Amino acid sequence: GAGVSQSPSNKVTEKGKDVELRCDPISGHTALYWYRQSLGQGLEFLIYFQGNSAPDKSGLPSDRFSAERTGGSVSTLTIQRTQQEDSAVYLCASRLNTGELFFGEGSRLTVL
Amino acid sequence: GNSVTQMEGPVTLSEEAFLTINCTYTATGYPSLFWYVQYPGEGLQLLLKATKADDKGSNKGFEATYRKETTSFHLEKGSVQVSDSAVYFCALSDRGNAGNMLTFGGGTRLMVKP
Numbered sequence: 606g607a608g609v610s611q612s613p614s615n616k617v618t619e620k621g622k623d624v625e626l627r628c629d630p631i632s633g634h635t636a637l638y639w640y641r642q643s644l645g646q647g648l649e650f651l652i653y654f655q656g657n658s659a660p661d662k663s664g665l666p667s668d669r670f671s672a673e674r675t676g677g678s679v680s681t682l683t684i685q686r687t688q689q690e691d692s693a694v695y696l697c698a699s700r701l702n703t704g705e706l707f708f709g710e711g712s713r714l715t716v717l
Numbered sequence: 718g719n720s721v722t723q724m725e726g727p728v729t730l731s732e733e734a735f736l737t738i739n740c741t742y743t744a745t746g747y748p749s750l751f752w753y754v755q756y757p758g759e760g761l762q763l764l765l766k767a768t769k770a771d772d773k774g775s776n777k778g779f780e781a782t783y784r785k786e787t788t789s790f791h792l793e794k795g796s797v798q799v800s801d802s803a804v805y806f807c808a809l810s811d812r813g814n815a816g817n818m819l820t821f822g823g824g825t826r827l828m829v830k831p
Contacts, residue, residue: 609760638818647721647823648761648806661818696761706819708753708760 607631609709611697617715618687626682626712630699634707637680639672642711643693651695654680687716719744723807723822730797730829738792738825740781740807748809750774750783750790751819755804764792764805797829 610629618624630637639651650664654674665671669687674680684691694711723740730736742748752764752774765774770785779794790807807822 640821648808648819648821650818650820653818698761705763708762710758710760 609697609699609707611695611709611712613712614710615713615715617717619717620689621686623683623685624687624714626684626695626697626714628680628682628697628699628709630678630680630697631701631707632678634699634701635677636700637674638698638706639680639682640696640698641693642696648696651682684714687714689716692716719748719809719811719820721807721809721820721822723805723825725823726804726826728825728827730827732799732829732831733796734829736792736794736797736801736827738805738807738827740790740792740822742788742790742807742809744788744809744811746811748811750781751808751810752779752781752790752792753806753808753821755806755824757803761806797827799829799831802827802829 612627635656637654640648641651642648652672653661669685672682692715694713696708696711698706698708700706720743749768751766753761754764755761765776767774767783770783773782781790781792783790804824804826806824808819810819
């Protein structure tokens with residue numbers, strides 16, 4: 606597609622369940638980022654992928670969070686044993702080398 | 718570490734009023750500075766940017782000047798419209814950081830009333 610696509614757009618889950626959030630970056634973009642936007646808060650960096658290099662995981666808040674990027678394209682963010690404080694909008698962004706960062710519309714996660 | 722501080726909202730203005738949203742930053746290197754906008758129901762999109770001191774970024778009537786001496790990048794618009802209602806995020810990208818990661822401020826919600 607023309608832009609960054611994220612799915613699902615909304616996800617409601619019960620505490621303790623695992624969730625997977627998907628990001629389809631713009632075709633050809635080598636860099637992919639995940640951010641988290643909590644209610645009333647700014648954007649919190651989670652993880653960054655660049656080409657075939659090892660990802661920068663320095664922003665992941667706990668070992669319940671993980672992400673992978675298959676074939677240098679689609680990325681999946683997985684949250685295991687979800688907690689209520691994981692409720693947020695998870696944003697994916699991609700860019701070509703050091704150009705402009707393009708964001709998806711986000712996946713809103715609600716943990717009951 | 719890097720950080721961005723911007724004024725808390727919401728900012729409520731009448732149409733055609735003058736807008737200023739303050740943004741200050743702390744960075745270890747020589748950052749590029751950005752303003753992103755998030756319209757209701759949409760993803761973030763780049764509004765404007767400046768890559769070095771004294772540069773002025775501008776777009777859609779919005780302007781911001783990179784002030785190294787005051788470490789600021791305040792967003793201004795001379796006459797706001799209802800369609801400008803959105804959340805505005807100030808951000809920096811430090812070339813010293815791996816991947817030029819963007820560090821964002823907390824966002825400022827702007828509401829423009831007709």
